[in-house]
Amino acid sequence: MRQSQLFTKTRKEDPKDEVAKNAKLLIRGGFINKELAGVYSYLPLGLRVLNKINNIIREEMNGLGAVELELTALQNPELYEKTNRWAEEAVDVWFKTNLKSGSQLGLGFTHEEAITELMKDHVSSYKDLPVYAYQIQTKFRNEERAKSGLMRGREFLMKDLYSFNDSEESLNDFYDQVKGAYERIYERVGLGDLTYITFASGGSFSKFSHEFQTLSEAGEDTIYVCEEKKFAINKEVLDEETLKEVGIARENLVEKKAIEVGNIFKLGTRFSEPLGLTFTDENGEKRPVVMGSYGIGPGRLMGTVVETLSDEKGIVWPKSIAPFDLHLVWIPGEGDLAAELADKLYDGLTEEGIEVFYDDQVTSAGEKFANADLLGLPYRVIVSDKTLKEGKFELTERATRETRWVDEEELFALLK
């Protein structure tokens, strides 16, 4: 894409009404726009990142044998009354609204109830199980405070996977498979090294759930990390009993701040019982379906990448989720030759399926470099009068800031 065809402009100054680094950098780069506190729209560059994250998540979910669907934002209170999650005292993050008839509706802060109810039309026998279904959909949460940019929003995207099994054993099997898929997701979006599977509180059905926590000073959670075993314990469940259970001594744990980037839960029959999702087993007996739920916020992942991998010059996108593979920067000089060379290179790379963001604008070299550093594409190539003289291109890797001269062949080979 030619930069001249993209309407968004970058900003030199931080937005005054943001405190979180991820919001500051993403707004300065024109990736997102603040509509309201905790409510961000995705501008073209941000949407490209988000779609890449979503597609990585989709591949891993499909790999688990899960199928994608899309539930709705508007939710029926009747379902939540059955599970005791409608009243304000039980769930205080509802946004509620009214139909013209006066009856109340909710904006989904989660979808366990909706998907459990839906499955009643499709599951009746053990032969119908297991079922694994997921969506990537907008959630609404009426948070009191929303100052963390993409980390805690009032409206945000969530991938939620739900599992429906005929026994606790088969739930446990699937739960372990999801752990693996989640680890691959964090690895693929560039957060693998910083992300720890973490013991957390389990709710009504099982003693523990698992969170995935990415180390960051911006995190709202405190975790205790065991570097050797590459796992952590959330502060909320750290006691003698837990330490004994996981077989680790207190002195081998280090306290860290972290961002929760995922959470997986064994729900058991917490929702299937009150809502009446049952199946007939091999002996002809009716039993409630055994469920699990598994969440990841793609927008929060994007924010976490910015919090943890950016430097003082701007964002550093991992290749897998960068909005483009390459920032091609043309420096205006004497005559038209450099521009012609840049045009030719842009066309050639694009034809090869390489995603190029082409700075074809007439601005100063300094402005262009600052802009490229802020936007954070993995590679930058400069085409200038100097390039013409050398017969080579100046290539800089954003993450390492290393610059070298490459010829056309090397450049294509590197990017393909």
Place this chain on the structure above:
Amino acid sequence: MRQSQLFTKTRKEDPKDEVAKNAKLLIRGGFINKELAGVYSYLPLGLRVLNKINNIIREEMNGLGAVELELTALQNPELYEKTNRWAEEAVDVWFKTNLKSGSQLGLGFTHEEAITELMKDHVSSYKDLPVYAYQIQTKFRNEERAKSGLMRGREFLMKDLYSFNDSEESLNDFYDQVKGAYERIYERVGLGDLTYITFASGGSFSKFSHEFQTLSEAGEDTIYVCEEKKFAINKEVLDEETLKEVGIARENLVEKKAIEVGNIFKLGTRFSEPLGLTFTDENGEKRPVVMGSYGIGPGRLMGTVVETLSDEKGIVWPKSIAPFDLHLVWIPGEGDLAAELADKLYDGLTEEGIEVFYDDQVTSAGEKFANADLLGLPYRVIVSDKTLKEGKFELTERATRETRWVDEEELFALLK
């Protein structure tokens, strides 16, 4: 995909609480699920159709030089107060909700205000124009009645494109380009022959807008069609003056019922003036940006296809938006040979990138055929003991119901 891996079941009976054909068939086929009146979730098969429609729309929008972004559902009342669209008397389809602080928010029923406000950060000079931006996003409308299935929902997907130009002339040019893109979209989703560009009322800026209307007895609109010139006039603007303007005699028009499948509007400065989106022109003068907006509902398109192209046996998907290219139906018989052949064919076709829905379930042939007719994939291939004997496959085209025997080579050639 193997049918045994898809959790959704088809139904023989129409759902009792639906009157619209599109809702009845789509629910029976397991494409959508009714959450509330006018609120439908998309099950895996339905989501596949929706995504194909969305991608056709995206290709045509990108072809216009428009860039994709994604705005939010939660909307700031301040913007709508400036344009006089917040009060109940002005707009009666708002869903409104409250933050914990007590301040009100709206759920976007449209996004002119939000995108106009957003552009103030990015447009200041004539050099920044034109800008064309679109989204495919959920809209919320508090409709009094919602009985038409996907045709009129309280929560539904909308593609909305917005144009920002420096003059009425350049708006007019772009508006004409959008007409062309819209015609290609209807053509590509299989509604080309039935869809008429239609004069409709224009609102505050221009005398007319244009609707795209698809002929259907299920339509809520009445239009007057001129077959010869392939255009129509909406009843609401049919008067002597309009007839004179379009140069056509009343007797050449035929009254028809139709579904509005798109609407394009010249907005002029209706939103840029109250919200203060201005640019500095070549003479250094500040002027309000000249806007247009262009909508298509992908879900409504899906519903319209079902209303207009289905037959007494079920849905008939056009190839371009069918959830799969082929329904491969295995008929259980003597021994395992037919199943092995079906497996092999499924693997072979899938490897070639052909999207196959494979009925690998042990049910009766009658049930399988009724099911395939209801789901409406373009082609059905039967693999049975008879197939083994013949050494050929029985191929049926869903739209024409014509059956013929083809060998493997013909089958692959047809589907590629």
